[in-house]
Amino acid sequence: MRCLSGHGPALQFVFMIFVLLCGAMPARAAERPALERGAAITDPLALRELDRGRFAVGRVLVPERAVDAPLTSGELFALPSMAKVRAALDGEFDRYVARHKAALPNESIGVGPGHDFQLFDRALLYSDDARFVLAGIVNRMDRAFVSPESCGEVRLIYRLTRMAPVGEDAAPRRLPMTLNIVLRAKGAGMVDTRGAGIACAGIARRWLDAGEWALTGADLAARLLAPNGPLDLVRPENVDRIETNLQIAHAPKSAVRDFRTDYLMKVFRLDPVARAFEEAPMENQIDRERLLADPGLGRDFKAWLLDPRHLNEFDRGTVLIPERFLARAAIAATPVGFDPSELQPEFGLVQGEGAAANPVFSESDIVAALRKAAEAGVTPANIRSVAGFKRRLNDVTCSGCHQTRGIGGFHFPGVDWMAAKPSNASVVPASPHFFGDQIRRRDILNSIKWGSSPDYSRGFSGRPQLRTRSEFLAELKGTGHYDGWGAHCYQDSAKATDNDPSFRNWTCAAGLACEAAGKTSRIGMCFVKSR
Secondary structure, eight states: OOOOTTOOHHHHHHHHHHHHHHHTSOGGGGTSOOTTTTTEEOOHHHHHHHHTTTTSHHHHHOTTOOOOSOOOHHHHHTSGGGHHHHHHHHHHHHHHHHHHHHHOTTSOEESSTTOSEEEOOHHHHTOTTEEEEEEEEEEEGGGTTTOGGGTSEEEEEEEEEEOOOTTOOSOOEEEEEEEEEEEESSOTTOBOTTSOBOOHHHHHHHHHHHTTOOOOHHHHHHHHHSTTSGGGGOOGGGEEEEEEEEEEEEEOOOSSOOOEEEEEEEEEEEETTTTEEEEEOOTTOBOHHHHHHOHHHHHHHHHHHHSHHHHHHHHHTOOOOOGGGBOSOEEEEEOOOSSGGGSTTTTTSBSSTTOOSSOSBOHHHHHHHHHHHHHTTOOOSSOOSHHHHHHHHHHTSHHHHHTSSOBTTBSOOOOOTTSSSOOTTTSOOSOHHHHHTHHHHHHHHHHHHHTOOOOOOOOOTTSOOOOSSHHHHHHHTTSTTTTSTTOEEEOOOSSGGGSOTTTTTOOOOTTEEEEESSSSOOEEEEEEOOO
């Protein structure tokens, strides 16, 4: 990780974590309306009530289960529907350890003290002393471009928690793993209380209306579950897949290395016939190693992505890369710097510093594709240079996105309602990237609600996309999510022609200046101007 000018590596890491946490504070702490209102449920006391009822992980995945006791993690992974999930995770652990031993034969890896790399304890994952606790519910109808017939998605996010032994005063301990149950926002044949068919507009209206309620705790949970509430439509029969993200290993800073943490991400689709989850390719998670190892596959991928139609979707952030180019697992490392060359795993596919010996894309390929798009009258919204192409290539992926403005390797670690005094004002439920994207998501919800054509495009993960409605602009401008203190920015050169067109509009608010993160990168953070 490269350092900010004038700061040592250790100090910079601590400082950047502080910046990320401050930037991730919900807007209500600054006396602004909650950015996530109408698009996510983060109230800790309401989540507690929902977890005790029909949104407990056992009730969602095993609705026919008659036992009222919470489903433990051990019981969850013992379910026949989860057998392939457990086998796949075990296989990833074994491969990770084998790769580590091959790459770092002098550094030990294992569970417990005495190892250079601390491995996630799989015994806890399959233990009856731990369970997945509801940490948040997120509306993703902004993904309706992927599945228009189902109106997008709703995600139930669960955090693995080690429950305190009986008689022990310590609170339950949250572990670095999330399990997301992804459901279709609209199920087949779904009707309202009058027997009329449910439309996407009606679902969006329910969520947006809920964002205006001045309720909390049990009162909020009850209204969310009411016949006209948004959660009334979130049902087990609409489950599409589960997504797992766990901190597979971490290493403390030492004389030979900086602090490092690796996060393993995987996706499992529900087979509706077998009623079991199957390992699946991850959406847009480019299989870098396979593309570099197979020249023919690499050429096919280049031709597909640089096709003008696909390149336009790629620029807008709505591209759906064919599964034959995708991986079934990803490792996201943290911390990383702001320079695209430090983002993994896609860096290396494009010619330039740090590229593979035979990269898939040459710089001339990209320049020619952008020129061809311009000649066809297409004005790119984000990708206006080779550097912009590289950054988009990274952040359309699961791992690249999670490495950008995340809290560790997570975008939604969730509030801890098991804490003695759970409070959104003192707990960070999500990352700056998550909060910065809420304006775009609510704008899409409003378009769906009113029957207009939604703009599903998105900006880069490091810099949220502004929407034209004045109330949306006011919510982001001047904050650490967009151009305020701690926001990502681009350091302009006095010579205008030296400024990268993909990033030159990443400016800072009045009174702040952009300080670059490294010697070669001009992407950094907004700080108070020095005299």
